[in-house]
Amino acid sequence: MSAPVTSPLEAFEALATSAGRRDPYPGYEAIRAHGNLVRLKPGRLVAVGHAECARALREPKLLVQDGDSYDITFPSWRTHSSLRAFTSSMLYSNPPAHHRLRGLVNGAFTPPKVAQLRSVIEDMVDRLVDHVADAGAGGSPVDLIAEFAARLPIAVISTMLGFPERDQVWFRDIASTVAESTDGFTDPAALARADAAMDELSAYFADLLDQRRRAPADDLVTMLAQVHDAGDGRLSHDELMGNLMVLLTAGFETTSFLIGHGVLLALDDQRHAHRLRTEPDFAAGYVEEILRFEPPVHITSRWAATDVDLVGTPVPAGTKLVLVLAAGNRDPRRYVEPDTFDPDRRNSQPLSFGAGGHFCLGAPLARLEARIALPTLLRRFPRLAIGGPIQYRHRLVVRGLDALPITIG
Ligand code: HEM
Numbered sequence: 014m015s016a017p018v019t020s021p022l023e024a025f026e027a028l029a030t031s032a033g034r035r036d037p038y039p040g041y042e043a044i045r046a047h048g049n050l051v052r053l054k055p056g057r058l059v060a061v062g063h064a065e066c067a068r069a070l071r072e073p074k075l076l077v078q079d080g081d082s083y084d085i086t087f088p089s090w091r092t093h094s095s096l097r098a099f100t101s102s103m104l105y106s107n108p109p110a111h112h113r114l115r116g117l118v119n120g121a122f123t124p125p126k127v128a129q130l131r132s133v134i135e136d137m138v139d140r141l142v143d144h145v146a147d148a149g150a151g152g153s154p155v156d157l158i159a160e161f162a163a164r165l166p167i168a169v170i171s172t173m174l175g176f177p178e179r180d181q182v183w184f185r186d187i188a189s190t191v192a193e194s195t196d197g198f199t200d201p202a203a204l205a206r207a208d209a210a211m212d213e214l215s216a217y218f219a220d221l222l223d224q225r226r227r228a229p230a231d232d233l234v235t236m237l238a239q240v241h242d243a244g245d246g247r248l249s250h251d252e253l254m255g256n257l258m259v260l261l262t263a264g265f266e267t268t269s270f271l272i273g274h275g276v277l278l279a280l281d282d283q284r285h286a287h288r289l290r291t292e293p294d295f296a297a298g299y300v301e302e303i304l305r306f307e308p309p310v311h312i313t314s315r316w317a318a319t320d321v322d323l324v325g326t327p328v329p330a331g332t333k334l335v336l337v338l339a340a341g342n343r344d345p346r347r348y349v350e351p352d353t354f355d356p357d358r359r360n361s362q363p364l365s366f367g368a369g370g371h372f373c374l375g376a377p378l379a380r381l382e383a384r385i386a387l388p389t390l391l392r393r394f395p396r397l398a399i400g401g402p403i404q405y406r407h408r409l410v411v412r413g414l415d416a417l418p419i420t421i422g
Contacts, residue, residue: 019043021051025059025335034407037311038352041340049344050326057333058326061340063347063364068324069336071369075315075323076107082316086333094215095191095207101255104263104371111370113247114256117240119374121173121233127377130169131385137168138386142393149421154400157417158273159185161390165382166268170375174260175225175232180217187214188262192411211258218257233260264375268382270309270406270413271300275387277417278303278354280399285356289388290395296384299356303383304342305363306354311339312410313367338364396422 019027024043027033033040041061044051049062060066069075076082080100083090090096099105103114120126141161149155167181176184190210193203225235226242237257241248248256279286288295317332328334341364343351348358366373373379391397401418 021047021059022053025053028409031407034409035405037339037409037412038343041337041343044337045340045344049346050323053335056329056331057335058328059335059337060323061337061344063341063344065324066336066338066341066364067368069315069334070313070364070367070371072315072321072323073108073370074317074319074321075328075334076318077105077111077371078314078316079105079107085331093204093208095204095211097251098191098211098215098255098258101249101251102259103256103374104259105255108370110252114252115374117237117248118233118256118260122374122378124377127381130173130378131381133172134165134169134382134385135389137165138382138389141165141168142390145390146393146421149419152420152422154418154420157276157419158269158414159416161386162272162276162414162417163265163269165272165386166264166379169378169382170261170264173233174257175230175234176221176261184261185265188265191258191262192266214258214261215254218254222253263373264379266406266411266413267309268375268379270307270411271303271379271383272386273414273417274307275300275303275383276390276397276419277403277414278307279387279391280397280419282354286391286397288356289391293388295356296388297380298358298361299387300380300383301361301363302354302356302358304365305348305358305361306342307413308339308342308363308365309411309413310365310367311412312337338367394421396420398422 021044024040027043028037028040044059045061050058050060050065053059060069080090083096083100090100103111106114141164145155145157145161148160163185164181167184168178171178171181171184187210191207191214193207221234222238225238229235234257237248237253241250241253279289285299289299313336315334315336317328317330317334319330321328345351366376398420399418400420403414403418404416406413406415
């Protein structure tokens with residue numbers, strides 16, 4: 014085999030260039046040419062292997078970036094409201110706070126609880142398909158992301174949280190803007206936009222919480238307001254805001270990108286579209302393969318609280334680990350022909366929802382939404398076709414289709 018032409022650091026930095034953002038997969042392979050867990054520079058490792066990412070996600074000595082770690086890497090983080098909110102949420106907390114925060118809402122997201130939402134989700138999908146039929150009547154192109162794929166996850170989580178339906182279109186923009194703060198701290202303008210969006214969202218939450226205090230309902234906002242107001246240390250004000258923000262935002266773009274790619278891949282290969290229309294059991298494996306092949310979340314990170322051995326590599330305390338989940342999903346040691354989209358793979362276990370203590374709380378929900386949405390949409394529109402230029406979101410962390418114009422024939 015010829016020697017790799019770039020160093021791991023050069024390959025990694027190239028991911029942030031416009032070519033790297035457009036198509037990061039060659040960059041992931043350029044890193045993999047050096048190994049599945051490689052040193053980028055002192056104090057920084059990158060994992061591109063399936064086993065290495067999976068192990069790191071489950072290793073208790075490897076922590077998520079929290080306020081303490083930002084004090085070292087980005088000392089001014091407290092001046093950013095978006096980062097203050099993220100670091101107060103379960104996503105950016107470590108035990109014991111993480112167990113306490115996740116434990117408050119976990120019960121609402123278990124697979125059996127989510128399964129009970131099936132008929133609610135089916136109704137929502139039917140209504141949204143009707144909406145696409147109206148918008149696309151007479152052959153007009155419809156942006157399937159804006160009119161369908163983004164609306165479904167917003168409608169579902171808003172119902173669970175207890176957010177009014179009228180605000181759901183506004184959530185899409187605001188959630189997307191807040192999420193910009195998670196894309197590294199390289200762009201001060203993006204961070205400023207994320208802060209402004211978070212301030213708007215906080216004011217909105219404060220108002221809604223007051224409404225629920227006056228008129229309690231059977232929803233998560235009411236429950237979280239009551240836990241906070243008990244004042245027994247289970248949920249501080251910042252944690253309440255941070256968790257509402259993460260619950261609201263974590264599933265929007267991710268699930269809409271999952272559905273968007275699912276439609277695109279079915280239109281690329283009509284055999285998949287046909288099977289989604291006709292084989293009721295096909296959707297589950299199809300959705301797992303979209304998750305593996307085009308994961309909405311490409312990268313996450315951890316840092317070593319103490320010295321730790323990771324699959325034979327010593328990781329000194331203080332090291333930051335970049336975990337490229339999307340590269341692990343294409344690890345040739347784990348997957349036969351990893352660059353081929355094959356919905357018939359079995360036991361695939363992609364890394365797309367993470368693993369270990371922070372395993373995606375919304376995974377059963379996202380899976381169920383996609384498994385219902387894709388066959389329903391394709392059955393309803395047998396002549397569904399691409400109707401204009403597709404727009405991609407070329408971010409490093411959360412990636413997917415921003416616009417997918419279609420015609421329904
Ligand atoms: C296809 C859709 C989705 C993808 C690809 C996805 C991906 C992920 C990933 C990779 C993580 C772990 C991050 C880490 O360990 O560093 C995560 C965590 C999380 N996700 Fe999702 N997610 C999706 C949908 C959802 C939905 C629908 C919700 C709705 C509630 C949600 C809520 C969360 C929360 C609250 C966490 C933090 C869990 C914790 O820290 O304990 N996600 N997600």
